Amino acid sequence: xxxxxxxxxxPNPNFSNSCVICDLASGRVFTPVEIMPGGSMKIVRESPTAxxxxxxxxxxxxxxxxxxxxxxxxxxxRKIVWNLSKKERCELGVGDYLYTxxxxxHRVKYLEDTEFFIRWDGGWDIMLDEDxxxxxxxxxxxx
Numbered sequence: 001x002x003x004x005x006x007x008x009x010x011p012n013p014n015f016s017n018s019c020v021i022c023d024l025a026s027g028r029v030f031t032p033v034e035i036m037p038g039g040s041m042k043i044v045r046e047s048p049t050a051x052x053x054x055x056x057x058x059x060x061x062x063x064x065x066x067x068x069x070x071x072x073x074x075x076x077x078r079k080i081v082w083n084l085s086k087k088e089r090c091e092l093g094v095g096d097y098l099y100t101x102x103x104x105x106h107r108v109k110y111l112e113d114t115e116f117f118i119r120w121d122g123g124w125d126i127m128l129d130e131d132x133x134x135x136x137x138x139x140x141x142x143x
Contacts, residue, residue: 023052030054035128036061038110049124054115055079061108062135068122069102077114082107082142084129105129109139 023044030040030052038059043051048068055061057077063084078093085104091111092098100106102121107130130138 028052035126037132043124045119046123048120048122050117050119051124052115052117054113055108055110057110057112057114059110060132060135060139061106062132063105063107063129064126065103065105065129066100066120066127067102067125068120069104070100070118070120072098072100072116072118074114074116076116078111079114079116080109080111107135107138 023042028042030042033039033041033053036055036059038056039053039061040055041051041053043049045051052075055077065085072092074092074094074096076094078091080089080091081098081100082089083100083104083106085106090098
């Protein structure tokens, strides 16, 4: 029998609105990504790490790499990813998917406010390969 005052619309007492493996969007709190101005993330799973990430339009992620590869699915917005290791450029929009292998150096520019899901093959880490000023200078030359 449901408890008095319960907000659970499911009449089955074996189910609830919360679960230990869920991260419902309505309660999601984002933490700023200190080394990436304009970015914030919510880790939804620790190992392997998965997160929902947001960046403001115009933001840039300087060249960096991770120990583990990662899958990305864009849920909102548009961004350009340069895989500097492979000399590839890819513009991603809503619904697009990209895999970046571990160790590949990549840079990102957000064309508009963007939100995406990312899942690493292991734990999340980040090693910067350039500073923001260098990234902005290189992007100005690329345009």
